[in-house]
Amino acid sequence: METRNMVLLDIDYVTQDSKPVIRLFGKDKGSNDNNTIIALDKTFEPYIYVIPYDIGLCQHELENLGLDKIERIQKKDLGQNREILKVTLKHPQDVPELRDDIWNLSQVKEIREHDIPFYRRYLIDKGIFPMSQIKIEGNIIESSPCVFSASENTLLLEIEKPPQKLESDFPELKILSFDIEVRNPDGMPNAEKDEIIMVGISGNMGLDKVISTKGQHLDFVEKVNTEKKILEKFAEIVKNYQPDVIVGYNSDNFDFPYIKDRAKLLGVKLDLGVDGSELKFLRRGFANSASIKGIIHVDLYLVMRRYMHLDRYTLERVYQELFGEEKFDLPGDKLWQYWDAGGESLEQLFRYSLDDVQATYKIGEKILPLNLELSRIVGQPFFDLTRMTTGQQAEWFFMRKSHEYGEIAPNKPSHLQHSQRRGKSVEGGYVKEPEKGLHENIVQFDFRSLYPSIIISKNISPDTITLDEENSYIAPESGYKFLKEPPGFIPSVIGQVLDERSRLKRKMQKSEDPMEKKILNVQQEALKRLANTMYGVYGYSRFRWYSIECAEAITAWGRDYIKKTMEKAKKFGFHSIYADTDGFYATYHPEEKEK
DNA sequence: CAGAAACGGGG
DNA sequence: GTGTACGTTTCTG
Numbered sequence: 001m002e003t004r005n006m007v008l009l010d011i012d013y014v015t016q017d018s019k020p021v022i023r024l025f026g027k028d029k030g031s032n033d034n035n036t037i038i039a040l041d042k043t044f045e046p047y048i049y050v051i052p053y054d055i056g057l058c059q060h061e062l063e064n065l066g067l068d069k070i071e072r073i074q075k076k077d078l079g080q081n082r083e084i085l086k087v088t089l090k091h092p093q094d095v096p097e098l099r100d101d102i103w104n105l106s107q108v109k110e111i112r113e114h115d116i117p118f119y120r121r122y123l124i125d126k127g128i129f130p131m132s133q134i135k136i137e138g139n140i141i142e143s144s145p146c147v148f149s150a151s152e153n154t155l156l157l158e159i160e161k162p163p164q165k166l167e168s169d170f171p172e173l174k175i176l177s178f179d180i181e182v183r184n185p186d187g188m189p190n191a192e193k194d195e196i197i198m199v200g201i202s203g204n205m206g207l208d209k210v211i212s213t214k215g216q217h218l219d220f221v222e223k224v225n226t227e228k229k230i231l232e233k234f235a236e237i238v239k240n241y242q243p244d245v246i247v248g249y250n251s252d253n254f255d256f257p258y259i260k261d262r263a264k265l266l267g268v269k270l271d272l273g274v275d276g277s278e279l280k281f282l283r284r285g286f287a288n289s290a291s292i293k294g295i296i297h298v299d300l301y302l303v304m305r306r307y308m309h310l311d312r313y314t315l316e317r318v319y320q321e322l323f324g325e326e327k328f329d330l331p332g333d334k335l336w337q338y339w340d341a342g343g344e345s346l347e348q349l350f351r352y353s354l355d356d357v358q359a360t361y362k363i364g365e366k367i368l369p370l371n372l373e374l375s376r377i378v379g380q381p382f383f384d385l386t387r388m389t390t391g392q393q394a395e396w397f398f399m400r401k402s403h404e405y406g407e408i409a410p411n412k413p414s415h416l417q418h419s420q421r422r423g424k425s426v427e428g429g430y431v432k433e434p435e436k437g438l439h440e441n442i443v444q445f446d447f448r449s450l451y452p453s454i455i456i457s458k459n460i461s462p463d464t465i466t467l468d469e470e471n472s473y474i475a476p477e478s479g480y481k482f483l484k485e486p487p488g489f490i491p492s493v494i495g496q497v498l499d500e501r502s503r504l505k506r507k508m509q510k511s512e513d514p515m516e517k518k519i520l521n522v523q524q525e526a527l528k529r530l531a532n533t534m535y536g537v538y539g540y541s542r543f544r545w546y547s548i549e550c551a552e553a554i555t556a557w558g559r560d561y562i563k564k565t566m567e568k569a570k571k572f573g574f575h576s577i578y579a580d581t582d583g584f585y586a587t588y589h590p591e592e593k594e595k
Numbered sequence: 596c597a598g599a600a601a602c603g604g605g606g
Numbered sequence: 607g608t609g610t611a612c613g614t615t616t617c618t619g
Contacts, residue, residue, distance in 0.1 A: 046608060095608040115608055184606045194606085254605035285611035301604050313604065332606050389612075 003137045004148065005030055006037045008130050009244055010294055011119045011381055013092065020046065020091055022122050024136070025274060025294040027244060028146075029172065034242055036145040036274045036294060039136045044122055046092045049075065049408050050085040050102065051110040058107035062087060065101055076407045079463035079489070084112075084408070092118040112408045116399070123379055124403050130381045131372050145274055175368065176203040176243035177361035178234070180255050181353050183336045191261035195227045197339055198350070199234045199259075200357030203241060204365070210353045211237075214339075218350055228266040231259065238272050238295075245296045245382075247364035249315045249356075252299040256290030257281070289387055296382045298371075300363050303386050307367055319359045322366055328355040373526035390533040391540040397530060398545060401493045410462075410544040421541040426551040429581025430559040432566075439577055439587050445569065446583035447561065449498075451535040454557045455550075456495050460538075461488025462547045475553035476560040482553070490545060494534050501527040558582065 006026030013020045024039040052058030055072065062070050062085065069088035074081060087102070089095060099114055116124075128134050138148040181198035182189040198212045208220055211233045215221040224233055238246070248255045260279055263270050270279040274294030281288040290297050304318045311317075319327045330338060330352045338349040375382040378397045385393060402409045413421060447453070454460065458473040464483040466472050472481040482488070487495075501524050508520035537543045538551035558581065566576045566584055573593035574586035 048608075089608090092608050099608080113608085117608060121608075180606085182606050187606080189606050248605095250604040253603090258605085282607090283610065285609090287611055299604090305603085315604085335606060387611090 001137055002140055002148075003135060004028055004037055004146075005133055005135050006039075007244075008128065008132060008134050009296055010383065011123065011130070012293070013118050013122075015091070016042070018091065020044070020118060022119065023275075024134075026134070026136075029133075034174065036242065037136070037148060038145055038275060038294070039138065039148040040141075041122075042149070044125075045069075045088050045090070046095055046118055046121065047086055047088040048095060048099075048102075048114040049112040050087055050108055051077070051082065051112065051408075052085060053107045053109050055083055055085065058105065059085060061105040061107050062102065065098070065105070067098075074406075076405065078407075078410070079486070082408075110411070112411060115412060120380065120396070123381075124400050129376050129379050130385075131376045173244045173368070173372075174203070174205060174242065175245045175247060175361065175364055176201065176207070176238065176241055177247045177357055177364055178202075178251070178255065179248065179353065179357040179360055180258060181335060181339075181349070182258065183339050184333075185336045187333060189258065191258050191265070196230060196258070196262050197227075198353045199230055200353045201234070201237055202354075202357045202361040203243065204361075205241070207237075207241065208354065208358065210350055210357075212350070212353075214342075214346060215350050218347065220354055221350055227262065228268055231263050231266065231268040231270075234259070235268065235270055235272060243295055245298055245364070245368065246292065247298045247300050247360060247368075249360045249363075250299065250301040251297065252287065252289050252302065256297070257288065260290075284387065289383075291383065298364065298368070298382070298386045300360060300367070303367055303371060304363070306390060307370075315356060315359060315363075318363060322363060327359050328352055369522045370526055370529075373523050374530065377526055377530060390529070391537060391543060394530060394533045394537050395543060398490070398493060401496075402489070405489065407489065412544055413542060413546065418541055421546060421548070424548055426539050426548065427555055427559075429555060430562050430579060431581070432576060432579035432584070434578035439585075441588055442577075443574060443586050443588060444583065445565065445586070447565075450558055450561065450582035451554055452494055452498060452531065454554050454561075455535065456491045456498075458482055458553070458557060459484060459488050459491050460550045460553050461490040462545055462550060464488040464491075465547070465549055475556050477556045478549070478552050480549045480553045490534075490538075490550075494531060497527055497531045497534065501531065 006028050008024055008026050010025040011022065013022050019042060022041040022044050026037045028035040028037055050058065059070055067087055071086045072083055073086050075084055089098065095114055099111060102108055103111055136148055141147050141149045179200045180196050182194050183197045184194050198210050200210045202208050209222050210220060211222045211224060211230050213224060213226060213230065216223040222233065224230055256279060260270065271277065272279055272292045277293045279290060279292055282291050301313060305313050308321060310321060316327050316329050328351060330348065335349060338345040371386055372382065374393060375385040378385060378393050379400050380396050399409055459482050466481050466483045468481065468483065471484050473484060474481050504520050504524040508517055508524060511517045511520060538547050538554065540546065562579060562582065562584065566579060569576065569586060571594045573589050575589055575592065576584045576586045578585045
């Protein structure tokens, strides 16, 4: 038996002898040669929860379906203890196949946690976090790349650091950015006819170049003879460089699909994966994600759309916003003319290509740390996290907590439920239209984090909603009631996030080490963003813990607090001239003060 | 006017 | 892949 430490970059499963095998892709960051490690775990099995009407009869029905691993277990469902059935299946693909048969059984009331991808189930159940150090134990079955395998009855993983401790070692990542240019005489490029003329590559290990079939006179250009050679060179550089992360801009929908199409046309193999697998595309609804096994491909366009609010998210616009300087830009529809013209124009095109790929790299360098932290906090793979909405990020964080608390998670809403939810709107915060005119001697009042305070102090949660008048908080307007005790699931988790953020902020303020300060700042920023998302999730129509009652109660209490505060202020002579949600502006009129 | 379709980014 | 984006704007019948 051998042990290794590695940073967990990626996870999936493959099927061997019709059994699922979890694969953990990591890098041994302790070693000098940046070794890739693939750890295999054959000991994990898929399962679902069944809520029965009569547990004995239900168990019998399930056995009649041919299911042989059925356990009676205790779980909480929105705070209520329940005896339910855990049904273990042989293969993840059995779940969608058997789900309907199980659902049709007369004693089955509900099926829960039946839609959790197998690798996510693994991360949650094992309590391991992507982008963190994990310790693995097993037998080496191959040396290059290093493949580990857990023996039949041993536990493969040991959690190096407890999940609560966020400030584990910040992994130094090898990042590679890339960007292609295409000769496009007819507007937007068409992969069937328009050739790739340049591939720009930039990385943090002293790599800045453009591969092209022209331009031998420029020092940053590597000239090759054919388009096919450009693609081969690109593949070669990626394989030699061994990046942890590849970044592009709109690369899910443009660069990688284009490269793939041209490579197919020209007969180039793009076996870039650390296991030798080819670049492939994962379907996500109507969109695709470009995926390379063992390397995390991040499309920065998707990340930037969540990170900041802009009217447009072009590379130029985002770069200017982040760095306050203009990028060197050329008109997209004329790029082919610069290429054909040669001379000065061609040189400009080369500079544009280099500038684009360097800008992409700089954007990645700037925003990846925050997303890296979010990946470690939320506990989902970095690749997945960068493609999730903030609502989904919060939900997967709650999914982990739910498992930790011994709760079974609510199901995702059905199509019908979802459309019904979307039809309902929640009244927002109180807004008083500003009084016209120029006001002097203005005072300002703000509640510090109004909504989170309300959720926590009023214990607003789907598992605390009650009809009991006695021991509950009663919301204004609607009169929804929430138990004072015990603490609800959602308020508890939000409370934890806020407490952890305060702890990190205090630690950051005390810290003397600038590097540590910087890391702590990113971590507290990640928690702040997560918390900010959490206040709105009750109204997010796809949220498993969606509750219109909770959403309405929060804003109703918010309106109540701000209005009461304004009334009180008025008695002291403060005349409010404008208010919005959690604060107001007022002018002071001592003569109006109540005596 | 409602529901369908297009759009974003990329060259 | 234990799966099928997303929220908004513009078009069309």
